[in-house]
Amino acid sequence: MNEPVLVVQDLRVYYRTKRGPVKAVDGVTMELREGETVGIVGETGCGKSTLGKSILGLLPPGTEVSGSLTLRDRELLGLSPGEYRRLRGEELALIFQDPMTRLDPLMTIRAHFVETLRAHDRTMSRDDASERAVKVLRSMGVPDSRLDHYPHEFSGGMRQRIMIAMSLVLRPKVLIADEPTTALDVIVEAQILEIFKDLREAYSMSVLLITHNLGIVAEVCDRVGVMYAGKLAELGSVEDVFRRPIHPYTQGLLASTIHLGTKELKSIDGLPPSLMDPPSGCRFHPRCPFVKEVCSREEPAMVEFRPGHFAACHFGADFL
């Protein structure tokens, strides 16, 4: 088993609003090991993006964060903005959903790379920086003749390749990708996913892939965490979670996903709960088809039902 690089312990993130705290992440425990790709799936508003942002220290000021986040034995919560800035890029990197809005329209691609590299290493010359940029861009399929072009001269897929190249140029240990292909078409999405698969081998990087698309998770991830209403409902290898789901929510989510083999439509009754006032006990109980009396009273703990396969359900053993 590889060493854990990033350890999340009972992380809680409460956004402060006028109507009270929004419990976007409410007690998440997981780890990211060296060289593995972990997917975080869930529907809109389940807290998956907040989880990514809190790891990168990109939460808005005034947000209540508790628990612990350690990156190679170094506690991240409580770091000063300056310390965090050093960490981002060199240790942690991020790929955003929309590549258009994350590149400066007034800077050439070369300028983006030179700025990024020189922000972390003052002594690096412009030519050295350009050379490194060319190398990593080539590996992403962007030819060097386009180095002096501006972001608007590239297509969406090319821009996302540039974004990935930029997050890789400093050779980070952990990459957080938040819906990296949502803005792209299927064929381009498939091209980018191929790149993600290659990354693991070429850079031996750990990737946390946040997405709502179960197909993407099945394709590129080793393990997957299913989030529901700020909590992890299930966590395990992709094989286990997709083929032998334990938590009723995971079962419902998998059944309601429309794919090419779909013969019959299924859906989950009800609506996702409000994160301001989540249901008591198990958060899924109001929508759960197997609900029992205990579910609304007691909050289920994460239990290891199979080696490495955890779920938070009182009756998990029934679904084995």
Added chain:
Amino acid sequence: MNEPGTDSVLRVEDLKVHFPVKVSLLESVGSVLHALASIARGNRGGTESTHRVVHAVDGISFAIRRGEILGLVGESGCGKTTTGRAVLRLAKPTGGRIFFEGRNIAEMKERELRGLRPRMQIVFQDPHAALNPTMTIGQSIQDPLLIRGGVTEAEAKEKTMHVMEEVGLTPATDLFDKFPADLSGGQKQRAVIGRAIILEPALVVADEPVAMLDMSVRARILELLLNLREKYGITFLLITHDLATAKFMCDRIAIMYLGRIVEIGPAEAIYRDPKHPYTKALITAIPIPEPGRQRRITLPRGEVPDAVSPPAGCRFHPRCPVALPTCGWEGRDFISHLEERRLDPTRAQADEGQLGLPEMWRSSGRTAERRQPSHDLFLIFVASWLVIAGISAVLYAAHLHSLGTYGFPFVGAGLSVPLASMGLALSLVSSLVALNLVWLRSWTEGWGVRVAVVDLLFSGYVALIPVTDAFRGVVALHLLIDGFAVYWLTRPFARLALLRRRRFSATREAAERTRRRLNDVVANAPLPMAQAIEDLHVDADTVTVRFRSPDPLKLKDVGDRQVECLLY
């Protein structure tokens, strides 16, 4: 078409929808200058049209039978939404015929159309934006009834309640007076659907009806659409980018690519055995939530090209893994291949020596050409410099003279103060234009740097003359802007300019080497480029590659469906 025309609710023949490209004043001035320049240098083969359009939908034909669900599937920008809007006449067709229940509505006047509108409705993608936030759900749904008229309010309300029950907005009495903000996304989409069906339309265009909804509610909405078809015999045109949804919902599917239908036929058959290479690529590219599946296929290269100038011949040919020599190869395909070769550093260097940088190549139609810069073009640029510099000089001088602080040699009597100030302003504007051109980086970039350089030199000269502080301030600002412009523009282009100057040696051996390199380049292309070449010309100044003209392409009957591909 294998079905009789009378049976179809909608029949579209050779539908075209083109949108004009918005052109800024600056660009239009630029294109006029460009046209002049190309005439001046005696351009062969005619000037390019300055009238540019987006070929959103470019000649498609299909029919939908009564009670059928036809899926229109494609990636973003393929023209599927435009098609959906055009068949409802929400977008004006540029050409072709649209028969709705037997009548051609393509050219119909709006007044005439209004009588048909209740029979054709649309469900939009974003339910959060499709409902008026100040109207209650009930009001929104019954509004079409009241607009059509002929019902009392009580009747309208009763009918609305009934429709709300139908679309699953229950209890209707409670939800009638709720506002959109109180509803979930799924409920809002139900309301939008209710509004679309309340007039009992024959055709509903559903434009990505579930794309904005969460996975767990999508199924319910799709089920609702299927039930409505069952119960009321509504015909649907379902527009979606999601092949899985289309497969589940549709009887037949039309696959669109860049404004054309490339394949149309029964849904089940298309998924089981896709014929068009694009359909194949699309189906294999979808990630499937089934672990362990290995996708070992070659994905199409690159991305969907610009619909302003779509590829000649088959529009998919530059990305197609099984393209033929007659699929419509063009000069720009060759140039993008040159660019792709640069991903390999050793090849890049070898290519550069013999063939130059990809930027030095120009394509026009089926030819790609590398040429030395011609002198007449240079003269035009010099002349335009002088004109701009001259105007600028005279106006500066006049301004100084009218201020009375300094006598200029060329200007006798001073101009009036307002006129001279105008001159100064003009000069500043020209700098800003130069800067703007720098950022646009269109073909006009050459102009940008020239304007800026002249301005810079002249401002420097004027700045040396001792005059008022205010004047010096303006000049300083001017200098700053120009300096910035020149700096930004010249850096990336210095390398290219140097390379351009390098004469390619005129000896026969050199030409032979270039020819060999060219042959090597096309032979290594992953596409049948080599066989597609009609003519290869190499001499001291120019290298020209010309491709064959494409074979004609049209939808052909292949078994149970129609495919637009030369393979069949």
